[in-house]
Amino acid sequence: MGSDAVLGFFVRFGAVTVLVMMASLVFVLFRGSLDSMKTFGPKFLVSSTWRPNDLEVTKRTSDGKIVRDADGDPVMETIPAKFGALPAIYGTAVSSIVALTLAVPLSLGAALFLIRIAPRLRPRLPNGWRVPIDMWISFLIEFLAAIPSIAYGMWGLFVLVPYMQSHLEPGLNWIFGHVPGLGFMHADALTGRDMLTGSLVLAIMIVPIITAVSRDVLRAVPQAQIEGSLALGATWWQSCFEMLRYSRSGLFGAVMLGLARAAGETMAISMVIGNIPNIKATPFAAAQTMSSLLANEVSEASTKLHTSSLLQVALILLLMSLAFNIVARKLIVGKGGGVRG
Amino acid sequence: MMQRAQTTLTHPSDPPAARPGPKPAGASVNSNPAENRAAASLPVVLPGVAPTDVHPEVDAETHILTVDNFKLAYGKRQTLHGINMKIAGGKVTALIGPSGCGKSTLLRSMNRLNDLVDGVKIEGDMRFKGQSIYDRNVDVIDLRKKLGMVFQKSNPFPMSIFENVVYALRIAGERSNARLDEVCAKSLKSAALWEEVKDRLHSSAFGLSGGQQQRLCIARAIAAEPEVLLMDEPCSALDPIATQKVEELIYELRGKYTVVIVTHNMHQAARCSDYTAFMYMGRIIEYGPTEAIFVRPHLKETEAYVTGRFG
Numbered sequence: 001m002g003s004d005a006v007l008g009f010f011v012r013f014g015a016v017t018v019l020v021m022m023a024s025l026v027f028v029l030f031r032g033s034l035d036s037m038k039t040f041g042p043k044f045l046v047s048s049t050w051r052p053n054d055l056e057v058t059k060r061t062s063d064g065k066i067v068r069d070a071d072g073d074p075v076m077e078t079i080p081a082k083f084g085a086l087p088a089i090y091g092t093a094v095s096s097i098v099a100l101t102l103a104v105p106l107s108l109g110a111a112l113f114l115i116r117i118a119p120r121l122r123p124r125l126p127n128g129w130r131v132p133i134d135m136w137i138s139f140l141i142e143f144l145a146a147i148p149s150i151a152y153g154m155w156g157l158f159v160l161v162p163y164m165q166s167h168l169e170p171g172l173n174w175i176f177g178h179v180p181g182l183g184f185m186h187a188d189a190l191t192g193r194d195m196l197t198g199s200l201v202l203a204i205m206i207v208p209i210i211t212a213v214s215r216d217v218l219r220a221v222p223q224a225q226i227e228g229s230l231a232l233g234a235t236w237w238q239s240c241f242e243m244l245r246y247s248r249s250g251l252f253g254a255v256m257l258g259l260a261r262a263a264g265e266t267m268a269i270s271m272v273i274g275n276i277p278n279i280k281a282t283p284f285a286a287a288q289t290m291s292s293l294l295a296n297e298v299s300e301a302s303t304k305l306h307t308s309s310l311l312q313v314a315l316i317l318l319l320m321s322l323a324f325n326i327v328a329r330k331l332i333v334g335k336g337g338g339v340r341g
Numbered sequence: 342m343m344q345r346a347q348t349t350l351t352h353p354s355d356p357p358a359a360r361p362g363p364k365p366a367g368a369s370v371n372s373n374p375a376e377n378r379a380a381a382s383l384p385v386v387l388p389g390v391a392p393t394d395v396h397p398e399v400d401a402e403t404h405i406l407t408v409d410n411f412k413l414a415y416g417k418r419q420t421l422h423g424i425n426m427k428i429a430g431g432k433v434t435a436l437i438g439p440s441g442c443g444k445s446t447l448l449r450s451m452n453r454l455n456d457l458v459d460g461v462k463i464e465g466d467m468r469f470k471g472q473s474i475y476d477r478n479v480d481v482i483d484l485r486k487k488l489g490m491v492f493q494k495s496n497p498f499p500m501s502i503f504e505n506v507v508y509a510l511r512i513a514g515e516r517s518n519a520r521l522d523e524v525c526a527k528s529l530k531s532a533a534l535w536e537e538v539k540d541r542l543h544s545s546a547f548g549l550s551g552g553q554q555q556r557l558c559i560a561r562a563i564a565a566e567p568e569v570l571l572m573d574e575p576c577s578a579l580d581p582i583a584t585q586k587v588e589e590l591i592y593e594l595r596g597k598y599t600v601v602i603v604t605h606n607m608h609q610a611a612r613c614s615d616y617t618a619f620m621y622m623g624r625i626i627e628y629g630p631t632e633a634i635f636v637r638p639h640l641k642e643t644e645a646y647v648t649g650r651f652g
Contacts, residue, residue: 120459224496227454228558231490232509232565233482246499 552583
């Protein structure tokens with residue numbers, strides 16, 4: 001009886017702690033962003049000015065004449081600091097979507113390979129042992145998912161950025177400059193630290209997780225479904241497509257997990273994206289995501305309003321990630337990886 | 342009748358006419374559980390050397406599918422030992438036998454579904470209308486369209502009823518809506534499902550009951566216009582009423598299609614098949630008209646199985 005009571009208390013305490021942590025996290029972020037909410041209101045979400053410091057400028061009349069005092073010196077005025085999260089939200093949205101576009105086909109292809117092809121591809125060694133290629137690839141994919149993001153960031157900075165700047169981006173930029181209709185994506189200067197490189201690093205980082213989850217989801221497709229389509233004269237590809245269709249909700253969940261990871265990713269992307277609050281059509285312009293903005297400025301925020309604005313960005317990011325995770329969880333767990341009859 | 346090796350297999354000593362009908366010779370054994378157990382574990386003489394006992398009626402039919410000394414192994418486990426079988430066109434042929442005797446494997450070999458299984462080894466061949474099934478140049482996709490299949494557990498796709506039925510046409514690239522509508526209605530009518538679903542063709546197939554789902558799978562197989570329907574225990578997951586409907590359907594399909602049905606349910610085989618093959622340990626032991634197999638089988642092993650004394 002006694003030990004039951006103690007253990008009962010312990011597990012309840014654990015469950016409650018998680019809830020309290022979550023609630024206090026939201027509460028602290030919300031309370032911290034009140035200043036910013038009061039000052040900017042909903043405009044915070046649509047303004048693209050991010051100016052942490054007050055600006056001293058010469059005062060001008062409405063027709064543009066400089067206002068002078070009695071001595072003839074220009075009168076100075078102070079424009080207060082202003083914060084708007086639009087470039088960061090835009091940067092997060094665009095880099096995540098581009099990363100998904102690149103990563104999803106690759107991941108689904110890899111998952112299908114692991115389920116449909118790799119198990120039958122076990123080369124036989126001279127001594128009769130068979131090399132379980134599928135298991136090795138699965139292991140490597142899970143290993144990739146566990147690599148700390150700073151490692152991806154440093155690889156991006158030292159390998160990908162120079163390569164993008166000197167090889168891939170000039171080529172793409174030439175195409176954008178010469179193909180009619182794509183001119184809006186042309187850039188005058190290439191730095192390599194831009195939206196495209198950021199998205200690419202994100203794509204590389206989310207391939208393992210999407211592959212691993214969709215492999216498990218595809219493994220749960222009943223053999224009867226595959227055989228059912230084959231028995232009706234489906235080709236190998238058509239039966240693969242049938243697998244994807246059968247597990248579409250679970251696969252969508254896998255993609256949402258990838259999206260959540262891409263949107264929340266901080267270290268790697270802040271090293272390669274350039275960190276300038278830009279909203280530009282060209283993929284070769286430096287940009288900023290919500291997480292890279294936070295990583296760069298939190299430690300340097302000097303005014304109350306600056307801190308408050310950063311906390312509001314964090315709140316938006318938290319709510320977004322929460323939404324992605326809830327949707328993903330519902331789709332994967334709720335449906336058991338497939339559609340139930 | 343074929344010559345048999347008398348050394349290993351025993352014939353019933355009585356002539357068939359003198360046998361007491363469906364009642365087994367050893368009926369008294371059934372009353373005593375202990376002896377019954379003994380009968381169940383009775384080492385049915387291993388069919389090692391004896392050829393299949395094929396009744397002459399089978400040979401007299403026109404055959405659509407023939408199996409020529411077909412052997413199949415999963416890895417090191419030999420599942421089928423040199424099967425020879427001729428299947429009559431337009432008739433219903435049942436494969437019966439205890440679990441693991443290879444009847445499903447034989448059925449799945451007919452449309453080469455076993456190709457999917459890792460480590461499968463195949464010898465011998467089958468012929469469909471004289472054409473080899475296992476030849477290197479066979480178009481498997483085309484073959485599977487001619488030999489439709491219905492599975493043990495209904496496996497509708499996660500789509501509407503309509504899309505399920507026309508799946509075979511869709512993947513073959515059929516685009517005409519009029520044609521799809523026509524085939525859908527015709528197939529559902531053939532599968533005796535039309536009246537129940539005609540008002541909800543575009544709702545999900547998962548909304549149907551188990552029996553309806555299985556009939557949907559039959560409709561889906563029929564829509565591909567196969568010549569042979571392979572049915573792998575189509576009623577094993579159904580309740581008696583749904584089973585009755587599917588059995589009636591199989592009876593209706595006779596003549597239009599050649600049906601090969603694997604079943605564990607001996608009454609089912611007796612009710613809806615023309616010919617029955619009794620399989621045991623990867624071999625066909627006896628193959629003949631259903632009535633003969635159930636009422637006056639040639640072999641004691643067959644009799645023991647159909648009367649429920651082993652298996």
